[in-house]
Amino acid sequence: MSVVIVMIEPWELAAQVHHHFFKDHADRFLLEHSRYEEWVLFIVEDGSFEFEFDGTKGTAAAGELVLFPRLTNIYRKVLTPLSFHFFIFDWLNSAEEEKEAFSRIPRGKFQVYDASRLHSTLAQLRAVSEKPDPLSVARRNHMFKDIWLTYWSGESEMLPNSRDPLMNESLRRIRQQALGKFSLKTVADELRLSPSQFTQKFTKQFGKNPMDYVTELRLQQAQKLLKETSLPMSAIASRCGYENEYYFSRIFKQKMAVSPSNYRKAFRI
Secondary structure (H helix, E strand, O other), X not given: OOOXXXXXXXXXXOEEEXXXXXXXXXXXXXOOEEXXXXXXXXXXEXXXXXXEEXXXXXXXXXXXXXXXXXXXXXXXXXXXXXXXXXXXXXEOOOHHXXXXXXXXXXXXXXXXXXXXXXXXXXXXHHHHOOOOOHHHHHHHHHHHHHHHHHHHHHHHHHOOOOOOHHHHHHHHHHHHHOOOOOXXXXXXXXXXXXXXXXXXXXXXXXXXXXXXXXXXXXXXXXXXHHHHOOOOHHHHHHHXXXXXXXXXHHHHHHHHXXXXXXXXXXXXX
């Protein structure tokens, strides 16, 4: 008798948090290299750190999450005094369900776009950090699930929709990678398409090419940071996937018809 595996969406995954703590203004990690049997999640409240796993490198800063799969060799180093949440967890779903959903789970750096909801949940998590009583354990798992669902809710609301499941998957992958060091070829390879095939299919489905969509996502984030923070242009450029502030400023002015500094001034009261 054949076994039928039911398709599961990533948001349906249920986690069991084994350990959680919050560290305030850490100037270094006790371990720069580690490997865990379980999944590991960092959520940065302030400061920044660099990380590397499975050939992927990146820098995470305030408001960003970094997810590492089980049995992954992880390198990380604090760059600026770091306030962060650290989770060790497993999925409660069957091994078959986890495997089926694996390719659609964000790995490495990603963001929850409802920042106010995230900050509120993190404040509640700090209150139960490392408490062993059953109620605190239940609250930690509940709040972890809230963060997971909030992330996927934002993805669902902001993603265009296509009848082509492969192109919908490409949108998810682009959103996961757009604010970092983005490679069109990497996404195309993951989808088992050539870069030209991918660009052609994407453009046909959504009326814009993949790199235009990446730029759109980056500038949406830049506008948010310019309006809501006092970060210097170099920091905003980095958080939006640009290697330097000069290139970022040129792209921003080209697309928005105003410089980043003047855009920021327009929203200062």
